Amino acid sequence: MAFQRSVEATPLxxxxxxxxxxxxxxxxxxxxGGYVTSTIISAVNKHFATTLARLGQPDTMSMQLQFLRRTHAGAGVVTVADVKLGSGISVVHATLSQDGRxxxxGYVTHMNFSKEAGLSIPTEPHCGLLPAPKPIDFSAIDASGRDAHxxxxxxxxxxxxRKGMQHLVFVKPNVVQDAGFAGFADQWVRFRPGGQGSPTxxxxxxxxxxxVDMFPLAFRESPHMSQEEKMAPRWYPTVLLNLDxxxxxxxxxxxxxxxxxxxxVHNGRFDIQVVVLDQAGSLIALSNHVTLVLGAERNLAARKKPSEAGKL
Known part of the structure; x- marks a missing residue:
């Protein structure tokens, strides 16, 4: 499958x-940044399937990643340090490096979901999200690309x-949320790892x-912005990503x-809280991000040498 190949980790x-x-x-x-996160998940999964196979902990439970510098397309190495190995939960430290930097x-916590036991308290439908997600007719979306909502x-x-977006099909609300609910945005997505023109x-x-990093923007542009500011291409690099x-x-x-x-959104920096549910409304994951708002030229600028300081 195209996605497994794109995030494949080979033991050195x-x-x-x-x-x-x-x-x-x-x-x-x-x-x-989300694709990079998936690549690190793949590398750590490989570590738990090989070096730490004796633990029987195949599932990523949580991770906290700090994006120190811009990554780039091409070769990299993920180095994993065993921090705390336990019978139920283990923690490792993972570092992605490229070109010697x-x-x-970040830290990644693993366990075995199939052996997890303990107190469970059922949540409200759709995890109690307010306002609740609008209902969706998947068959109508498949047939015509649209339903009532x-x-x-x-x-x-x-x-x-933004070609990195091509690996999802995005389904958006027909009506933008009321002004009183500004600050959140919804979408349904389907997976298309082969890119545009390929099947889901x-x-x-x-x-x-x-x-979790292909999120819909949950804020509206200020009416005080100039037309030039509204039209300027932007880049939203991840500084910190937490995943539960x-x-x-x-x-x-x-x-x-x-x-x-x-x-x-404050001085070119904003927070994002992401909730992911499956088709039945069960909670799959939560994620919190610290993200910047930068001009696209920062994304395309020449990279600094490994000896030079700088985050982006």
Whole structure:
């Protein structure tokens, strides 16, 4: 499958794994942060399937990633350090490096979901989201691209600069939320790892990293912005990404629902809270991001040498 190939991690030693970031998953010249997250998930999964196979902990439960510098399409190495190995839950530290510099670092927690036991308290339908998601007729969307509440986004929205978006089909609300609910945005997505023109396929677990970073923008542009400011191409690089995975994506899942909420955009920095549900309304994952708003030229600028300081 195209996605497994694009995030494949090959062991170099017991704690290092080679990866190759695919240009087809880039925003401008920078691989999408969610795709990078999925690649790190793949590398850590490989670590738990090989070096730490004795633990029997195949599932990523949570991760916290700091994006230190821009990544780029091409070869990289993920180095995994065993921090805390336990019978139920284990924690490792993962570092993605390219060209001799560390670009992403973070902690990843693993366990075995099939052996998880303890207190469970049922939540409200759709996890109590307010306002509740509008109902959707998947058969109508498949047949005509539209139902009473949702429509398939036009492919024209996926530009050359944002080609990393091409691996999802986005279904958006027909009516933008009321002004009183400004600050959140909804979408349904289908997985298309082969890009535009390729068929959709069921989601795989590693794709959750990509899904949580392909969020709909949850804020509206200020009426005080000039037309030039509104039209200027923007880049939204991830600074920090936290991911809490509640359960595996059920086999055969064709659709995932995503709600993104933003509390404030301030001085070119904004927060994002992401909720991902499956078709039955079960919670798959929660994610929190710290993200910047930058001009697209920052994305395309020449990269600094490894010896030079700088985050982006």
């Amino acid at each position: 030693s017991s704690h290092t794994y080679s990866v190759s970031l695919d240009a087809e998953w880039c925003i401008g010249s920078v691989p999408n 560390d670009e992403v670092q 949702w429509h398939t986004q036009r492919e024209a929205a996926i530009t050359k600069f 396929v069921p989601f795989v677990q590693e794709a959750i990293g990509y899904v 995975i509640k359960r595996r994506i059920p086999d055969g899942t064709e659709w995932l629902y995503v709600r993104a909420t933003t509390v404030e």
